[in-house]
Amino acid sequence: MARMKFICDVERCIECNACVTACKNEHEVPWGINRRRVITVNDGQMGEKSVSVACMHCTDAPCMAVCPVNCFYKTEDGVVLHDKDICIGCGYCSYACPFDAPQFPNSAGKAPGESATDFFVARGKMDKCTYCAGGPEENGSEAEFEKYGRNRLAEGKLPLCAEMCSTKALLAGDAPVIVAIHEHRIEQRGYGDTRWGWDMAYGRAENEGADKT
Amino acid sequence: MSMLQNFLRLMLAVCMMTMVTVGYAEEAVPPADGMSSATPFAQEEGRTAGVKSDTQRQAESGAAGVTQSRIRDAGVFQQTQGHDWRVLRNGPVTFYGGWLLMVTPALMLAFYLIFGPLKVHSAPAGREIRRFSRKEQVVHWSAAGSFVILALTGIIILFGKHVLIPVIGHDAFSWVAIIGKNIHNIVGPFFAVAVLAMFITFVRDNLFKAIDLQWLLNVHLVVTGKKHVPSYKYNIGEKAWFWGGVSFLGLIVSASGLVLDFPTFEQTRQTMQIANTVHGIGALLFIAAGLGHIYMGTLGAEGAFKAMKTGMVDETWAKEHHELWYEEMKDKA
């Protein structure tokens, strides 16, 4: 089966925030929720690099492991999804997540224009990147859209953030395919791997983080 | 905030060191499903695998960058502590906590079956004296009630998915958990206040006295009812519960609980992880100790429950259990 992953090529990312906006656009994500964000290190200095970060759909997903109600599940394509009907908004997934992917509604109707700083206060249902694969509702249904956003994978499309990336820095798709694309670039450049977050997300086998006794 | 944070960190460090000393240092364990963990994505690796980019290295060092996102911690690339927290919580905390909660009642049951309850040896005098004031009763039962509620709902959050999901199913458990979580969150601050009231109300009589030492030296005889050591209002066992349970664990659990309950003060995820671990360990110990207290207050010692229920004790009971206090009361009268 396919194994869906993200690669963000730091040699190409220019921190244009297209991925962030594309996500907002496609899923009608409200103000204050950032399913994806761009981080820049060494800002303003030589060696400045930017990375687009969202849920990486880890192999051994910590969020799944710590969820008290097992609201997470993983599709056969490696996409980590969750059921908002089951979620109790405890916030444990956000403690465990390496990438700060789980998001919580800030408070009653955070208005556009207000700054969003609380990562969960009301602790409503958790929201995160779905790899544009919706949730357990019927694929492409209105209910699915309302709770999780669009289901592009079921349309044979890939996450919009990657598809709209201004410099094609963000790659999404079946791992061998995007790795090949990335490898080709490295070959062109003639220097190092610029993949990011892979060890953390995919370096552990499933259950590796389970009890070690 | 920082003082509390430091304190919590210290607590975690202590806990971690304890774990390590009993052999819980994180080790590489071959994964259960037989996949080689060294190359989980071998076929996708490509030629350049293993060569880490600078950004990757920076990310692993926990470095934070700048971002336009305003969510908390947004500048952090990737945090490794989440994994440690997960291992700790899903591993030792859940496992030993679970056993603790099963073993403690079992021990008490065994104790009960073997030794039976502490009896009042002489016949009741028929005259009652007031052991607990109205105020003390209210404070105690507030704390006790909220303790039980918090313990039950807390147990649901930690163990529910292993115990309840297989029984009542996924959807129903979600109902239970959401209601439980909200009750836990609402009752929590109430409990913290009750604990504080407990402390203020009961601290005077729980100060250590010389006689306590004697009690301590004969503890094995006392608990099995073979010897009687006079004490003031509270004996050393009760004082241990007061200081170790109500005061110390109560403080730990309340403080860490409040950190978790009000995530509105710029707590980072790391703070929350530490608070959660401390809260879990503290609460489990507290529950275990609380079970002991409940045992002693109900089945374990005849007349004890009535004392807190009505506030009154029989003179004989007072004389046998708390002789010095009885004397005091008599003098006062």
Added chain:
Amino acid sequence: MRAFHVTFLLAALLAGCGEYRQSVTYEDGGYQGKKDTRMWDSERFMHDPSVWKQMVNERTQHQNEYVRTEPQE
């Protein structure tokens, strides 16, 4: 010290019994919530995973501008 080792071993064994699968995949029954329809389970892909996968993989190439700048003849 020997007693400690025995105790520890016993504890470890017991812990082994307590181990459970943490990563829930929705085909193995661990996740008991709603079943999610597979991505390919629609008329569009003739309910065939390979059709879906091929389509998605072809679409992935849109993210590779080399396909357009260095067309393979």
Added chain:
Amino acid sequence: MLLKKKSSVAAGPAPQAESGTSAWLGNTMDRRTFLKRSGLTAGAGVALSQLPFNMIGKASANPASPGGKIEIKRTVCTHCSVGCSVNAVVQNGIWIRQEPAFDSPINLGAHCAKGASVREHGHGDRRLKYPMKMVDGKYQRISWEQALDEISAKLLKLREESGPDSVYWIGSSKHSNEQSYLMRKFVSFWGSNNVDHQARICHSTTVSGVANTWGYGAMTNSYNDIHNSKVMLFVGSNAAEAHPVAMMHVLHAKEKGAKMIVVDPRFTRTAAHAHQFVRLRPGTDIPFVWGVLWHIFQNGWEDKQFINDRVYGMDEIRKEVANWTPDKVEDVTGIPEAEIYQVARTLHENRPGTVIWCMGITQHTVGNANTRALCILELALGNVGVSGGGTNIFRGHDNVQGATDVGPNPESLPGYYGLNEGAWKHWCTVWGVDYEWVKSRYVSKDLMEKPGITVSRWIDGVLEKNEHIDQGPNLRAAIYWGMAANSQTRGAEMKKAMEKLDLLVVIDPYPAAAAVMHDRKDNTYLLPAATQFETYGSCTASNRSLQWREKVIEPLFESRPDHTLMYAFAKKFGFEKELTKNIKVNKDAQGWDEPDIEDMLREINRGTWTIGYSGQSPERLKLHMKYAHTFDVSTLKATEGPCAGDYYGLPWPCWGTPEMKHPGSPNLYDVTVPVAEGGMGFRANFGVERDGVSLLAEDSVTVKGSELEGGYPEFDHVLLKKLGWWSDLTEAEKLAAEGKNWKTDLSGGIIRVAIKHGCAPFGNAKARAVVWNFPDPVPLHREPLYTKRRDLIDKYPTHKDMKSFWRLPTLYESVQQANKDAASDYPIILTSGRLVEYEGGGEETRSNPWLAELQQEMFCEVNPADAVKQGVANNDFIWVETPAKVRIKVRALLTERVSPGLAFMPYHFGGWWEGHDLIDKYPEGAAPYVRGEAVNTATTYGYDSVTMMQETKVTLCRFERA
């Protein structure tokens, strides 16, 4: 616990964005899709969301109710000049989704933050919804009928009293080609040249500098052609923020081995990707270029053959360059010799190389000379007229190129025809109106042929003493038709000017800064214009390619497309018949009269021969959009399908009539390609000789397939006859061409015949390194008006004051002298620029919640070293004060991006005025989500000596904690 945190304790003090839910709930926005669908609802939703089975947001009616026909409308992003195609998914007239347009050879589906958010304009929550009129300082809703009646009556009265030149018309680079073309025509019929648009303040110096060097003032190659570059020199361009999708092509080239050099005072996001970053003192671009050329000449790295064959006047450049020895360059620019040498060497070793520039070069008092210096650098290296070379000038707005080409310019009729009698007669013929009638609309023939006031200076047209104004009346009314006032300098004086006006009309999709920044009480109107997604037409990307936009949705609320409004005003003014003589007028869905866009483009085709806007018929453009996937991504040439052989978007010059099927010219001045396939030499626009030296190309420069060897002048009926090619014309063509040249022959016959013989209609000449008709024929360094280097003022003084320049007195020397000690009070150099999330004045982007969330506050980048001196910490509010004696309150952003002594502010903010939020002045529910202090409130005086470009990149300031 349902605890609501008071706004933003964590992020410090409340942001400049509005806070509190009341403002948000109280507005009239149609939240049909926003928030409700997200699984995270407001209000009661929180309680509900605590329940396991909550059906979050179920209440919303799905606009995309099943069964509605789903259509894909193809349009083009309206936020910069790259020209990214957008696939808009529309159902039941509602724009429901945006899909990547993978087939477009320009963006390959990619977008930046702005492009990925354009669908929000189709929601229009913060749009200006109805016509509004200011009554006692408050905007009130009025009907269109009332608005048009009152405004036209007032304008006609002003015309009566003070003549047509008393009204200033500010057009827009965001209008389509057809709309901006109609605007120029409209204002001409009104009887004035007082019309301008954003190009004045973004690339006017480029257009005139570059055009005067070699013929056409536009990007020579294309974004895609950068793939073929071996080195890319960015000077004053921050493409990563201003043109992110262009960076795809840039980084692709880099990946394939091209070197990347970024020269900027600020370490930008673009610099982060460069091989070499060179930090220079703002305003010293010419010394930098001369410093590079010094090494090139010193080492003999110049392309001698190219210079001999195709360049005029390089020897004079050599003389000037010889003065710029490395020590002098280092003293003036602050760049060490080794770095300059490395730049020169990289440019030498990697050819072809391209030079890319933007506002960092153009917005200076020496902007025109800056652009010429860079052209000269490329000429010296022989990098012009080759694929992978050229000067790739990234422009700003989606259609600023088109609006410059055929739109509202004060000094020219469409197609750079100028304003002389011949030009007027040419266009009157095309328009089908009588020249004498048009002349009668003007006060005099003199004013008809005199360039109007520029948009950068209209405020002086109001404020200046009447005796100093070279047009009769002062300006008494201003019509802001799609322009952001906060992108213009000297905001404080602009406020005064606005308050002095008899009438102010703002026509815009959003209530622009011009609507709120002043304290007017009445005679102020806001009219809602439709966005480009609500109409259709062509737009020209920076690479000269025209793309066709389809109408995505009907105009929202009561907004109307700009050309419909022009027609409505023309009716009130009584010249609607003349305005649409050759143009069909349709009834639109709302019952308004709408001039036919396609007819307008055909009229442009019939008249704009100069720059080859003649071959791009609507039909051809639509075909290109449909078959976008058939175009090669590096060359832009279609390899198959019905467009085979064409270049994408028919980049101008697309010679002759559409029937000639010229494919467009992808890379200008490329002599290795036949003219019929897009090749050409340099334009012969400046005569055939000067001081006895021929200006025509040497014999070795023969355009491929040309029957004439070497250089030749531009074509006219005389030359055609002389060459014996007259007989190639048809009888009808002969009739039309008699007495005409290639630019005015309406049959296109001269062009057709010239190309048939392999010749470029505009001749084949040399590029001019020396532009003798400019104030500085050889680009000279001149210190900025406000400079920290007092010691250099005497050595490199600015220009002399000009008494009348574009109808106004213009100061140079007196300002510089008066402020030569300003640096002691204002020790920090202030510069400004773009952010990726916002565009221009920022009204539409700051009204877009997806973008607004990303940049919630106006800030000033300062170096930590400077901040420490002032006791300023990151995110503190600071007051920034300039020598204009204006203070603005912004957040401090401490960053190493700026060097010590330099401060940077983005220019997209507005809606605050000297520390106060102007939210109360906006029409209800139409204030942008994010408001902030406009940097231009505080910017100072300074204008280019050729085009009146405003100086925004160098001034002085100081800051302190607020």
